[in-house]
Amino acid sequence: MRLRALPALALGGLLVLTGCAGSDAPVPAPAPASAPGDDPGFGHVHDLDVNPADPRRVLATSADGLLESRDGGRTFAPAAAQPKRPLLLVDQAGPAGGGGTPTVAGAGADGTVWSPEGAEWVATGSLGAPPEAFAVAGADRYLAATAHGVRSSEDGGRTWTPLD
Numbered sequence: 001m002r003l004r005a006l007p008a009l010a011l012g013g014l015l016v017l018t019g020c021a022g023s024d025a026p027v028p029a030p031a032p033a034s035a036p037g038d039d040p041g042f043g044h045v046h047d048l049d050v051n052p053a054d055p056r057r058v059l060a061t062s063a064d065g066l067l068e069s070r071d072g073g074r075t076f077a078p079a080a081a082q083p084k085r086p087l088l089l090v091d092q093a094g095p096a097g098g099g100g101t102p103t104v105a106g107a108g109a110d111g112t113v114w115s116p117e118g119a120e121w122v123a124t125g126s127l128g129a130p131p132e133a134f135a136v137a138g139a140d141r142y143l144a145a146t147a148h149g150v151r152s153s154e155d156g157g158r159t160w161t162p163l164d
Contacts, residue, residue, distance in 0.1 A: 047087075048073070052094035052102055061087040061106065066121075083114040083121035089134035091142075103139050105157060107131040111146065113157030124157040 043063055050073075051057035058069040060076055065086055068079040083106070090106035105115040111127035129146035137143055140156040143163075151160040 047089045047106075049090050049092050051092055053099070059090050059092065059104070061090050066090070066106075081116055081120050083108065084123075085110070085112065087114060089131050091134055091136040093136040093138060095139065103136050105134075105136050105142055107134045107144060113142070113144075113153075115156060125153070125159065127151065127160060 045067075046061040046063075049059045051059075056070055056072045058073045058076075059079070060067040060069070063086055064078070065082050066079040067076040069076045085108045087106035088109045090104070092102040092104045094100065094102045103115075105113060105124075107113050107127060109130055111129050111131060112123050113125045113127065114121045115124050116122075127144050127146050129148050131144050131146055133143075133145040135143045140154060142153045142157050144151050144153075144160070148162075150163045152163050153160050
């Protein structure tokens with residue numbers, strides 16, 4: 001798998017990597033785990049995010065679904081829990097003061113915001129437009145950019161307020 005450089009967008013001192021536009025193409029079945037140096041056959045990767053508490057754990061989004069690496073990105077396999085629709089962008093942020101379990105959330109190509117609850121991902125809200133950038137800024141605070149501007153959520157993606 002070859003990764004391309006992604007353009008960056010700065011949001012008030014916060015660096016956010018942006019991906020590409022979504023696709024309406026059907027989602028093929030995920031391929032098996034890859035070996036180091038192999039092309040895992042997952043196709044185009046939209047976004048990558050490293051777990052702030054454990055850099056060996058990396059999440060990637062693709063048309064094939066959410067992928068997970070437990071070896072710093074050397075190999076990827078489909079994540080055990082998957083949103084009902086593929087994520088375009090995903091992000092993780094650790095709790096204030098470090099330690100603990102990071103907050104994980106993502107946005108689909110249609111703007112639906114997803115977060116894991118237990119063993120499954122649930123839709124928590126909508127951006128109202130396709131995401132261009134998405135960041136988890138705290139346990140319930142998310143930032144997102146769409147064609148309509150930058151928005152902030154203080155309730156885990158349920159509601160969104162434009163930032164001036």
